Amino acid sequence: MPLRSTVRTNLVxxxxxxxxxxxxSGEWQVGTKIPAEPVLVEQLDVGRNTVREAVRALVHTGMLEPRQGDGTYVRASSGFGAAVQRRLRRAGxxxxxxxxxxxxxxxxxxxAQRRTDEDVTALRTALAVRDRAWKSGDLAAFVDADMDFxxxxAGAAHNSVLAELYDHLSDALRSTLQSVVGAPVPESVRNQYAxxxxxxxxxxxxDPEAAERAALAHLSEGMAALRDTPDTATPDAAAGAGADRSKGAQK
Structure with missing residues (x-):
């Protein structure tokens, strides 16, 4: 019995x-559905219970998400990314x-300190794709292009930890980007091409100083847009605002 238990655990x-x-690796991308259980059993050459336990474990970490009647989807690219998403869901x-x-x-x-010529080419390409997405009027495509930019x-910074952390944050911050783009502010603030x-x-x-100034300028515009949008306040602030509105209504 102990031997069988050990082998079973190792298989899982x-x-x-x-x-x-x-x-x-991106072969199973975030947002996509993983193969059905019978397919996994065949490809992995293991039993159904082993596949179910493995999937259940990854659902528990937050990397996978079961959708009733549809299948199981990839929710985060790592356990760390899933933890970041869980924490951000509690934030404004x-x-x-x-x-x-x-x-x-x-x-x-x-x-700015470490970029290569290839990095600059990639940035120019990403900027052009972002601009085309904005002009197309497709909000989802624009948010994707903005995240890719x-x-x-982050990739041009050549710091693997920073790039990985930003990548995890990006998936979790999609709704934040949509809030900025959809905020009732001038188009130039929502687009921020310049x-x-x-x-x-x-x-x-x-030029590191100029790069930091440019980043701060664009970020300040985005944060100002969020501050002007009531629904994007922090949970505590939103609760306070709701209480204030309630008091006003009572008056």
Missing amino acids: DLVIEQMESLIA DLEAFEVRASLERDAARYA HRAV SHEAIVDAIEAQ
Whole structure:
């Protein structure tokens, strides 16, 4: 009995490792559905119970998400990313954006110091894709393109920890970006093309101070837009605002 129990546990661990590797490598991308249980059983050459335990473990960490009647989807690219998402769900958009701002400021500075010619090309390409997405009027495509642009900046910083942390935050901050883009403010603030172009120009010129200033300018616009949007306050602030509105209504 002890021997069988050990072998069974090792099989589950091995299946978990393989699934985590598929997710981390991007073969199973965040937001996509993983293969059905019979397919996994056949491909992994293990029993159904082993597959179920492995999937259950990854659901518990937050990397996978079961959807009744539909299947199981990839929710985060790592256990750490899942933990970040859980924490951000308890925060307001403004709080989350402030954390993102800290990372982006440092990423822009480091990118200006360490960028390669290939990084500059990638940034120019990402900026052009972002601009086309804005002009298309497709909000979802624009948010994706904006996230890809900032991931490119983080990548140009050549700090693997910063890039990984920003990548995890990006998936969790999608709603924050949508709040900024959808805020009732001028188009220039929601699009921010000029400030994004200034970031690329400073990185290409290898000017860390200018890159940081450009990042802060664009981030300040975004945070101002969030502050002017009632629904994006922190949970405590939102509760306070709701109480104030209630008192006003009673008067």
